[in-house]
Amino acid sequence: MGAFHRAHQAWYTQQVNDRAGADDGWGIAAFTGRTPEAAELLSRNDGVYTVLERSAEGDRATTVQSIVRAVPGADEASWLAVLADPQVAVLTVTVTEAGYSAGSAVPGRIADGLIARADADAGPLAVVSCDNLPGNGRVLRDAVLKAAGTEAARISDTASFVDTVVDRITPAVTAADIDAVRKLTGLDDPSTVVTEPFTEWILAGEFPGGAPDWAQGGARFVADVGPYEERKLYLLNAGHSFLAAAGRLRGYETIAEAFDDRDLRGDTEALWAAQRTAVDLPVAELDGWLGDLRVRFANPRIAHRLDQIRRDSPIKVALRLVAPVRRRREDGLAVDDAQVHALETWIRSLLELDPTDTATAAVARTIGAVPESDRTRTVIDHLTPEGTLA
Structure with missing residues (x-):
């Protein structure tokens, strides 16, 4: 309910x-x-x-x-x-x-x-x-x-x-x-x-x-929701998770505020450009859907709070950011810089912001014990869909 x-x-x-x-x-x-x-x-x-x-x-x-x-x-x-x-x-x-x-x-x-x-x-x-x-x-x-x-x-x-x-x-x-x-x-x-x-x-x-x-x-x-799942997870939800981390680090409270930041909007667009390659839908359909998504993110009258999105963030990031990164590697492609930046920003948010829940705090402690140069690779290699570091 x-x-x-x-x-x-x-x-x-x-x-x-x-x-x-x-x-x-x-x-x-x-x-x-x-x-x-x-x-x-x-x-x-x-x-x-x-x-x-x-x-x-x-x-x-x-x-x-x-x-x-x-x-x-x-x-x-x-x-x-x-x-x-x-x-x-x-x-x-x-x-x-x-x-x-x-x-x-x-x-x-x-x-x-x-x-x-x-x-x-x-x-x-x-x-x-x-x-x-x-x-x-x-x-x-x-x-x-x-x-x-x-x-x-x-x-x-x-x-x-x-x-x-x-x-x-x-x-x-x-x-x-x-x-x-x-x-x-x-x-x-x-x-x-x-x-x-x-x-x-x-x-x-x-x-x-x-x-x-x-x-x-x-x-x-429809017969198969798979492509539509990927579209939502890799574009809308990934954009939310990135902006929740990056926006809170800059002191913003909502998605609209963070998306209005010129730098963060550019980073989000770069992330979408990288992640859309994993979505098996026609280009025109993706373009139209992303056009709607920009309007939704910019809506100043929907106060979608970043701390609400940050709750249970390891589970969300595993599905929204780590999964498409692993797919790129499996396809023999290099991980895109925008995807790396999104993961690095999320790791920073875990370590620098107050935790939203006990499970996220536990992951933050584990990542914090890893040498800084190895943290992003550790997340890519070991973050499970359940939001734990294997």
């Missing part, structure tokens, strides 16, 4: 419901992660909330009411009951990259729910991963089946796992955002979600129990 889910999957479902008959809509039972506060706030308003889209030209407020139940994540009985309900056809999962790492409780929780569904003979269901990981559906499937142990075969018979690419910048909400909604709508909505006008959802996989027709809201169903 996090902000991204409410600005993205729940928003797309609302687009479907807006076009459906009175009895043909879809409803969402949304669960929080670790804390109950979001469920408590949303329940006070029967699951209805405001999406505030902020562009350089102005604000637009829309009402979303596709969430029909808001449930604290600790309510295990409700979790199992919802997944055992034959009317439930889709489980979307938005838990950030860290939720797929070793030690995360997420795969086990999903496995428990799918076993309860199998016990109830409730029919097939699609599990849709909505996090920034290559092959996110497959990664989630493997983690869930491992967590299920001897019950893995029953889960395979019950659930399909769908790969996706999701994209919509959703910064943390501030008191000023709540005030803006109040002025636009006359309503006081503490569950407001702030986002940009741009949104993208690309899906590949089977929906054996059916699904909302998200294509009505602009989603795309």
Whole structure:
């Protein structure tokens, strides 16, 4: 039930419901992660909330009411009951990259729910991963089946796992955002979600129990999300990670501020030029998408905070920067100077800025013990997709 889910999957479902008959809509039972506060706030308003889209030209407020139940994540009985309900056809999962790492409780929780569904003979269901990981559906499937142990075969018979690419910048909400909604709508909505006008959802996989027709809201169903994953990870997400490091080192707070810095914008463009060579999409399509991306990064009214992006940065950098660097080496190409600079800047940020989380602090200590001349090579050679130094 996090902000991204409410600005993205729940928003797309609302687009479907807006076009459906009175009895043909879809409803969402949304669960929080670790804390109950979001469920408590949303329940006070029967699951209805405001999406505030902020562009350089102005604000637009829309009402979303596709969430029909808001449930604290600790309510295990409700979790199992919802997944055992034959009317439930889709489980979307938005838990950030860290939720797929070793030690995360997420795969086990999903496995428990799918076993309860199998016990109830409730029919097939699609599990849709909505996090920034290559092959996110497959990664989630493997983690869930491992967590299920001897019950893995029953889960395979019950659930399909769908790969996706999701994209919509959703910064943390501030008191000023709540005030803006109040002025636009006359309503006081503490569950407001702030986002940009741009949104993208690309899906590949089977929906054996059916699904909302998200294509009505602009989603795309394709045979393979791979090239679109790479486009997002290697361009948008890599640009975010670089600017989060470089921008904070220069004292900036948001992506728009950092991208407005002439030097940092030039470094970002150079990084994009290097990284786009790893993306197997037509040149014209990439050019158009990068044109949109420049507008998005420069949007001064989306306060996408650099410290928010810096959280769990080793996992993110492994996927966004190290992976395409390794691909260049495997193809017999030299690592581009812009990629080296981005990694060096990230390493500097680890060592010179306050850590955002304990896992990042641990990686910073390990890198700090390596001789300075060997640090970038150590990251390229040994940073794992789980964000640890092997």
